[in-house]
Amino acid sequence: MFRRFLCTFLHLQPLILRPKPFKPTSPIPNLKPISPFPQIRRLSSQMGDFRRPISVPIPAVEKAGRSELLRALETSLGSGFSPDPLWHNPNPLIIVVSGPSGVGKDALIKKLRETREGLHFVVTATSREMRPGEVHGKDYYFVSKDEFLGMVERDELLEYALVYGDYKGIPKQQIREFMARGFDIVLRVDIQGAETLRKIFGQSAVFVFVMAESEVKLVERLIGRKTETKEALLVRVATAREEVKHVKNFDYVVVNAEGKLDNAVKLMESIIDAEKAKVLQRNAVI
Numbered sequence: 001m002f003r004r005f006l007c008t009f010l011h012l013q014p015l016i017l018r019p020k021p022f023k024p025t026s027p028i029p030n031l032k033p034i035s036p037f038p039q040i041r042r043l044s045s046q047m048g049d050f051r052r053p054i055s056v057p058i059p060a061v062e063k064a065g066r067s068e069l070l071r072a073l074e075t076s077l078g079s080g081f082s083p084d085p086l087w088h089n090p091n092p093l094i095i096v097v098s099g100p101s102g103v104g105k106d107a108l109i110k111k112l113r114e115t116r117e118g119l120h121f122v123v124t125a126t127s128r129e130m131r132p133g134e135v136h137g138k139d140y141y142f143v144s145k146d147e148f149l150g151m152v153e154r155d156e157l158l159e160y161a162l163v164y165g166d167y168k169g170i171p172k173q174q175i176r177e178f179m180a181r182g183f184d185i186v187l188r189v190d191i192q193g194a195e196t197l198r199k200i201f202g203q204s205a206v207f208v209f210v211m212a213e214s215e216v217k218l219v220e221r222l223i224g225r226k227t228e229t230k231e232a233l234l235v236r237v238a239t240a241r242e243e244v245k246h247v248k249n250f251d252y253v254v255v256n257a258e259g260k261l262d263n264a265v266k267l268m269e270s271i272i273d274a275e276k277a278k279v280l281q282r283n284a285v286i
C-alpha cells in the first residue's frame with residue numbers, strides 16, 4: 001500500500017522500484033551496451049539514479065583502485081561515465097569598443113593586443129591621412145575617398161561613417177574569416193558607429209564604453225597627443241561632452257584613468273572572461 005502510494009507520488013511505475021538486473025558497462029569486454037541510444041540511456045539513468053537501489057557492492061574508497069571504483073560506480077548507476085565535455089566551447093564574441101575621442105581606445109587596444117591571445121582586432125578602412133608612426137594594414141587600411149566609396153557600393157562594409165571629414169568603415173569579410181577560425185573580434189568605433197552596430201547586432205555583441213576619469217583629464221590627453229589643430233580640438237572636446245551621455249546604450253564601462261592603462265586592460269580581460277563563461281551565450285552573425 002505504502003509502495004503504491006510512493007509510486008503515485010513520484011509518478012513512477014511500480015516496476016522501477018524493483019532492483020535492476022546487473023548490467024555492467026565498458027570497460028568490461030564482450031558486453032552489449034545498455035541501450036543503442038546513448039542520449040536516452042544517459043537521461044533515464046540521470047532521472048532514476050538517486051532512487052535506483054545499489055545492485056553491486058561498491059568497494060571501500062581507501063582500499064579500491066581508481067578504475068575499480070569507477071567501474072563499480074558505473075555499474076551501480078547503470079551507465080558508463082562519459083568522457084565528453086560537459087560544456088561546449090563558448091561562441092566567438094564580437095566586442096565593440098567605443099568612447100569619446102582621446103579617451104584612450106587605441107592605447108587600450110594596443111595593450112590588449114599584447115596581453116591577450118585569440119582576439120582579432122579588426123583593421124578599419126579609412127580615407128584619412130596616415131599619422132606619423134601608423135602602419136598601413138595594421139593601424140588602418142588607408143584608402144582614397146574613391147576607393148572607400150567603391151567598397152560602400154559593393155556592400156563590403158558592415159558600417160561606415162564620415163568622422164571629422166574622413167570616412168571610416170568596417171570590412172565584413174575580415175570579421176567572417178576570423179570568426180570562422182574561432183577568434184573573438186574587437187571593433188573600435190566612434191559613438192555613432194557603436195549606435196549603428198547596436199542596431200545591427202542588438203544584444204548579440206558586447207558593447208564597451210571607454211571613459212576618462214574626468215573631463216579635464218580627457219582634454220589634457222587630447223592636447224598632449226598633439227595630433228589636432230586648435231579648431232579640431234574644439235570640435236572633439238565639444239563632441240566628447242555630448243558623447244559621454246550615450247553610455248547608457250552600452251553593456252560595460254571601462255574607466256581609463258591617468259597612468260592606469262593596465263587597470264583598464266585588466267578590466268577589459270575580465271569582461272571578456274565573464275562573457276565567455278555566460279550560460280546564455282551571445283551569438284553574433286554577419
Ligand SMILES: Nc1ncnc2c1ncn2[C@@H]1O[C@H](COP(=O)(O)OP(=O)(O)OP(=O)(O)O)[C@@H](O)[C@H]1O
Nearest residue numbers: 101102103104105106107221225257258259260261
Ligand atoms: N591611461 C592613460 N594615461 C595617460 N595617457 C593615456 C592613457 N590612455 C591613453 N593615453 C594617451 O592619451 C592620448 C589619446 O589616446 P588614444 O589616441 O588612444 O585615444 P583614442 O580614444 O583612440 O582617440 P581617437 O578616438 O581620437 O583616435 C594618447 O596620447 C595616449 O597615449
